[in-house]
Amino acid sequence: MQFEDEPVTPGDPLPIRPGHSSFGRLERVLRGGGFAVTAEIAPPDSANPADVYKRAALFDGYVDAMNATDGSGANCHMSSVGMCSLLTRRGYAMVMQLSARDRNRIAIQGDVLGAAAMGVASILCLTGDGVDVGDHPQAKPVFDLDCMSMLNMIRHMRDESRFLSGRELTEPPRVFLGAAANPFAPPLDYRPHRLAKKVAAGAQFVQTQYCFDIEAFRRYMDVVRDAGTHEKVFILAGVGPLASASSAEWIRGNVPGIHIPDAVIRRLKSARNQQQEGIDICIDMIHQIREIQGVHGIHIMAYRQEHRVAEIVERSGVLGGRMPWRPAVDWKNAEWDQGHPVATHAPGRQELEKVS
Numbered sequence: 494m495q496f497e498d499e500p501v502t503p504g505d506p507l508p509i510r511p512g513h514s515s516f517g518r519l520e521r522v523l524r525g526g527g528f529a530v531t532a533e534i535a536p537p538d539s540a541n542p543a544d545v546y547k548r549a550a551l552f553d554g555y556v557d558a559m560n561a562t563d564g565s566g567a568n569c570h571m572s573s574v575g576m577c578s579l580l581t582r583r584g585y586a587m588v589m590q591l592s593a594r595d596r597n598r599i600a601i602q603g604d605v606l607g608a609a610a611m612g613v614a615s616i617l618c619l620t621g622d623g624v625d626v627g628d629h630p631q632a633k634p635v636f637d638l639d640c641m642s643m644l645n646m647i648r649h650m651r652d653e654s655r656f657l658s659g660r661e662l663t664e665p666p667r668v669f670l671g672a673a674a675n676p677f678a679p680p681l682d683y684r685p686h687r688l689a690k691k692v693a694a695g696a697q698f699v700q701t702q703y704c705f706d707i708e709a710f711r712r713y714m715d716v717v718r719d720a721g722t723h724e725k726v727f728i729l730a731g732v733g734p735l736a737s738a739s740s741a742e743w744i745r746g747n748v749p750g751i752h753i754p755d756a757v758i759r760r761l762k763s764a765r766n767q768q769q770e771g772i773d774i775c776i777d778m779i780h781q782i783r784e785i786q787g788v789h790g791i792h793i794m795a796y797r798q799e800h801r802v803a804e805i806v807e808r809s810g811v812l813g814g815r816m817p818w819r820p821a822v823d824w825k826n827a828e829w830d831q832g833h834p835v836a837t838h839a840p841g842r843q844e845l846e847k848v849s
Contacts, residue, residue: 514651514697515669517614518586518818519558522790523698523727527557528783529790530811531588531700531729532802534559534580536570545571545579551799553819555806558586558615560700560792563595566622569629574604581612584820588671589613594621597637598646598657605647609666617671617700618643640672641694648695672696674728676713677706678750685716688726698727700792705735705753707781714785723787730782733794734801735771738762772801772808779809 507516513524522529532552537544552559559580563573577587589608591601605616620640638646646657647670654665672691676684688699704710710730717723735741735753738761745753757774764770782788791811795802806812 509667513669515614515667517558517669519588519615519698520669522557522817527790527815528811528813529558529727529729530556530793530806530817531558531560531790532556532793532795532799533562534576535796535799536562536573536576538570540571542579545576546583548799549580549583549585552802553821554817555803555812556793557790557817558588560588560590560617563590563592563619563621565590574608577608577613578611584818586615586818587613588615588617590617590619591643592619592621593636593638593640593643594634597635601638601643602646602650602656605650605666605668606662609668613668615669615671615698616647617673618647618696619673641691644670644672644691644695669697670695671698671700673702674699675702675750676704676710677702677752681709681713682716684713685720685722688717689720689722692722692726696726698729698789700729701731703731703733703751703794704778704782705751705757707778709752710782711785714787718787727789728787729790729792730785730788731792731794732775732778732782732805733796734768734775734798734805735761736798737767737771741771768798772804775805776809779805779811783811 507518507521509516510521510524513520519529519531532555534545534548534552537548549559561573561576561580562570573589573591577589580587591604593601596604608616618640620636647666647668649655649657650662651665651668651670654662656662672694674684674688674691678684691699701710714723714728717728735744735757738758741753741758741761744751745758760774761767761770779791782791793802793805795805
C-alpha cells in the first residue's frame with residue numbers, strides 16, 4: 494500500500510489508481526489490504542465552522558475516513574454536504590452520507606456532483622429513518638428513491654457519465670460507493686441476501702450496525718462467505734462504546750436492529766466504572782471481529798464519546814502500526830515500512846482533550 498504520492502497541499506486530489514473508482518484514501522487502504530478504521534463525526538447544531546474543526550481534530554491520526562452523517566435519526570443538524578465542504582478543504586477523507594428521506598433524484602444528483610467537485614471520494618447511500626421518529630415529525634418525507642435505487646443511480650452517473658435522465662455529464666463523479674448493513678434486524682436469514690442485493694446495486698463497501706452480539710455476527714458472516722459476497726464488497730463492522738448498563742438496556746429496548754446480549758449488560762452492571770468498562774468491551778469486540786474472515790475494517794460510532802476514539806484505536810492495536818493521514822504530517826518525509834506510513838507519533842489523548 495503506497496502513499497508516496499500524497500499531495501503536499503491538503504485538499505489537492507490524489508491520482509486515481511488502476512482498478513480504483515475514486516481518488517480517496519479509504520478505497521486505497523481497503524484495496525491495498527489494510528484493515529480500515531472509520532468513525533462517525535457528530536454534526537454540530539451550529540453555523541460555526543470551528544465547531545466542525547474541533548470535532549474532526551479528535552480523530553487526527555486515528556481513522557482513515559470520517560462519516561458526515563445526514564440527519565441521523567431524522568433529527569436536524571448541520572448538513573453532511575456542509576461538513577464535507579469544510580473538512581475536505583483541510584485534506585480530510587470524508588464519507589458523505591446521503592439520505593433518500595429528504596431529497597428527490599434531482600437534488601441527490603446535484604449533491605453528488607457538488608460533493609465530488611469539492612473532494613468527497615466516498616458516498617454512503619441510505620434510505621433514511623422516517624420523519625416520525627425525529628425532532629420534526631411534521632416534516633414531509635420525500636423517499637423518491639431508496640438506498641438501492643440511489644446506488645444504481647450514482648453508479649450510472651459514475652460509470653456511464655450520464656444523469657438518470659440520460660443527459661450526458663461532461664465529467665462524472667469519481668466516487669467509492671457504500672451502503673449500510675444490519676446483520677441483526679429480523680428476519681435474520683434475509684440479511685445476507687439483502688447485502689448481496691446492495692452489492693449488485695453498486696455498493697463497494699458497507700458499514701454495519703453495532704455488532705455487540707459477536708456470535709450472531711459470526712453466523713451472518715458465515716452465510717456471507719458461503720455466498721461469496723465478501724469477495725465483492727469491503728465489510729466494515731460497526732463498533733462503539735456503551736456508556737452504562739442503563740443506556741445499553743435503553744438502546745436494546747428502543748433502537749430497532751441493535752441486539753445487546755445479556756452478558757454484555759451484566760458485565761457493565763458489575764463494573765465499578767461502567768463507562769470505562771464500555772470502552773473495554775468495545776476493544777474486546779474489535780479483537781474478536783478482526784479474527785472473522787471477510788471483515789475488512791471497523792466503523793466506530795462513539796456517540797457523545799468521540800474523545801474516546803483515540804483510546805479505543807490505540808489500545809486495540811487495530812491499525813497495526815499503520816498511520817492514517819492527518820494534517821500535521823509531512824508525508825513526503827514520513828517514515829515508511831513496506832509501503833506503509835509508520836505511526837511514529839500521533840496526538841495523545843491529553844492533546845486531543847484540549848479541543849474536545
